[in-house]
Amino acid sequence: MTEALRSMTYSSTAASAFGAKELADLLASSRAANLARDLSGMLLFRGNRFLQVLEGPESVVRELVDRIRRDPRHRDMRILVDEEIEERRFADWTMGYEVLNVPQKAAPEGFRDSFDDLDSDDDTVTARALRELTVWFRARSSNPR
Ligand SMILES: Cc1cc2nc3c(=O)[nH]c(=O)nc-3n(C[C@H](O)[C@H](O)[C@H](O)COP(=O)(O)O)c2cc1C
Incomplete structure (x- = not known):
């Protein structure tokens, strides 16, 4: 049997001096590596924050x-989601990537709130914000692999 697929999402704060290079x-x-x-x-x-989704074999x-x-x-890594998945949501990306400038004019209505919502102590709010981000990312990022 093949190993179960896992999806983990975390947020963290960059150490100082994290630049384009x-x-x-x-x-x-x-x-x-991925x-x-x-x-x-x-x-x-x-800003100074990372949000990463990683999916693949659990181990x-x-x-x-x-x-x-x-x-x-x-x-300050904080695990936001740790769940088994039936299929990958980012199958086309070894590590899809977007820089979001602040303020983000191109962002959809409500996007800013979504990112801020990730820090919520309410798991339902975090989960909803992540779902919205996932949909947004997949629609926007046409540069797979
Ligand atoms: C925000 C962030 C995201 C990272 N994402 C990945 C990743 O997706 N895949 C990966 O192999 N390493 C990633 N790394 C790098 C790992 O922390 C580590 O440096 C890398 O796996 C090499 O490890 P090694 O030097 O022990 O071989 C990430 C690091 C940071 C700070």
Whole structure:
């Protein structure tokens, strides 16, 4: 039997001095590593915060999240979602990526609230905000792989 598919989402705060060069390096190495490990997902960077979704075989996802948690390039990792999934939501992206400028004029109505909602202590609010972000990301990002 093949291993169950897992999806984990976390938010974190970038360590100081996380610039365009650092992001480009991070994405390049992450995409290559994720492709090799059968992982997919997305990474959003807005202001000083990361939001990442990682999906793939459960043991692989857990191992990577543990490693990412120890990465000194960010801190305060908070797991927002940890769930089994039937099928991938980001199958076309080894690590889809968007920088969201503040203020984000191109963002859809309510988007700003969605991102802020991720910090909610109410799990229902967080889950809804993440669903909206997922739909938004998939519609917007036409640069898979
Ligand atoms: C915000 C953030 C997201 C990351 N995402 C990934 C990822 O999707 N895939 C990956 O292999 N490494 C990712 N990394 C890098 C890992 O933390 C780690 O540096 C990398 O897996 C190499 O680990 P190693 O030096 O122990 O081999 C991420 C790091 C940060 C700070």
